[in-house]
Amino acid sequence: xxxxxxxxxxxxxxxxxxxxxxxxxxxxxxxxxxxxxxxxxxxxxxxxxxxxxxxxxxxxxxxxxxxxxxxxxxxxxxxxxxxxxxx
Numbered sequence: 247x248x249x250x251x252x253x254x255x256x257x258x259x260x261x262x263x264x265x266x267x268x269x270x271x272x273x274x275x276x277x278x279x280x281x282x283x284x285x286x287x288x289x290x291x292x293x294x295x296x297x298x299x300x301x302x303x304x305x306x307x308x309x310x311x312x313x314x315x316x317x318x319x320x321x322x323x324x325x326x327x328x329x330x331x332x333x
Contacts, residue, residue: 258295267293 248254263272267288268279279287284294296304 256295261293261295264293 262268265272267290269288271279284291288294
């Protein structure tokens with residue numbers, strides 16, 4: 247049992263280089279390992295954690311959030327929101 251308040255960190259960079267999961271070329275850049283999908287790339291599909299926080303976060307995450315805000319503002323601009331007289 248893990249005590250309440252314990253901080254658990256997942257060392258993503260380390261997990262992505264474990265030879266038992268990824269094979270003998272785990273330390274090499276090899277995009278061909280994903281030719282058959284994630285299931286064919288490593289022995290445990292949950293070991294692949296590409297889009298998290300920090301240096302390896304999704305490059306499109308900021309763009310997607312900005313695009314969402316723009317679309318939402320365009321939709322909301324089509325409506326009128328009167329202020330209540332009792333406000």
